[in-house]
Amino acid sequence: MKHRTILVASAAALAVAGIITGLVIWLNQPSYNDTLDACAKALDTQYKAGGHGKPGACHGVKDDDYTTLVANAAMGHLGWLDDDGNLDENKMLDSVTETP
Structure with a gap:
């Protein structure tokens, strides 16, 4: 159970980091x-x-x-x-x- 919790937390952290990175890249594009x-x-x-x-x-x-x-x-x-x-x-x- 402990490994599953770590895996879910890691996946969630990676998803949030990916969303933030994508948002930053998108916002830095010229209009x-x-x-x-x-x-x-x-x-x-x-x-x-x-x-x-x-x-x-x-x-x-x-x-x-x-x-x-x-x-x-x-x-x-x-x-x-x-x-x-x-x-x-x-x-x-x-x-x-x-x-x-």
């Missing part, structure tokens, strides 16, 4: 918003460096969100965004109608 922020920064850095393709920081981003981030980065680099990061139609029209 989806963190991934989006990292992707936006990587796109900006890549653009400045003249690179092409999908940055590694963007591999966890959904396709629709990635397309939005790429479009936003392009509009930002064209100077079409205001100080809040929203599309400024006047800036866009000014840059399109300028004569070189």
